[in-house]
Amino acid sequence: MPSLETSLPPDWVFIETWVDATSRIPYVLMVVADQKGNYKIYDPKENYKSILESNRYEDVEEFLLEDEYDLVGKRFSDQVLTPPQLAA
Numbered sequence: 001m002p003s004l005e006t007s008l009p010p011d012w013v014f015i016e017t018w019v020d021a022t023s024r025i026p027y028v029l030m031v032v033a034d035q036k037g038n039y040k041i042y043d044p045k046e047n048y049k050s051i052l053e054s055n056r057y058e059d060v061e062e063f064l065l066e067d068e069y070d071l072v073g074k075r076f077s078d079q080v081l082t083p084p085q086l087a088a
Contacts, residue, residue, distance in 0.1 A: 011035040014077045018069040029069060031060055 016031040
């Protein structure tokens with residue numbers, strides 16, 4: 001089964017989680033940005049299929065807000081998710 005990890009670009013910068021809380025069962029989408037300034041929305045329910053790609057964050061945000069999605073928590077960066085190097 002595909003996962004977000006297998007879909008992530010190797011040079012990803014941040015991930016955001018967005019939720020549509022207006023539906024009976026909240027629906028989650030994920031935004032991933034890479035170092036080249038590209039943004040993709042992934043749908044976990046559809047095996048992390050990319051449903052929108054843009055080189056402008058505003059396009060991605062507009063798409064999500066138009067469909068009444070809300071940003072959950074904060075943006076996660078690769079620095080937050082990568083464990084610190086252990087001292088030798």
